[in-house]
Amino acid sequence: MILPPVGLLHYLILSVCLFCFGLLAVITRRHAIGILLGIELMLNSANINLVAFSHFLSPPHPVLDGQVFALMVIALAACEAAVGLAIILRFYRQTTVTDVADAKLLKW
Template structure:
């Protein structure tokens, strides 16, 4: 017995919900970035699962989209962490509740 497409999609939905939980309920800026990374990774799992269960001609589109998505999430992580460092230098904290103005 092999796992079906639905099993992979449910695992992916669970991973997405956990990422959403981390992004919504934590106060720390780096935790929010970790949650966003988890949500992007869950979307990648969806791409690969749909690619695997595609009908026979089997184009490689799913793998390509997953590769581009990984590259874009790497860029997002780099810019997000740079923003955390820049804001920390100004406010001396990483608690997002205390970031109350953007003007420096």
């Protein structure tokens, strides 16, 4: 059996799968932290893209822009998680609902 060598497409397809799982979690999860988990998956799928592109980039551009970008994304994901968790904790301390769709003080 001849398998195509592991290349850019393998990583891209994997990242599409992760992105879609993240999207599904964002849509279907009803706990705010569950949605946050889905968002983290989406960010990671973008990171896989970035690193894969920067790894398989053809020789005229032997630069690691994508890896630098991925570094920045990781840093920002940390910031986003910190701010987001602060907001989520504050919200759950004040209400009794678990399902964010039941947060209806403001009309959805």
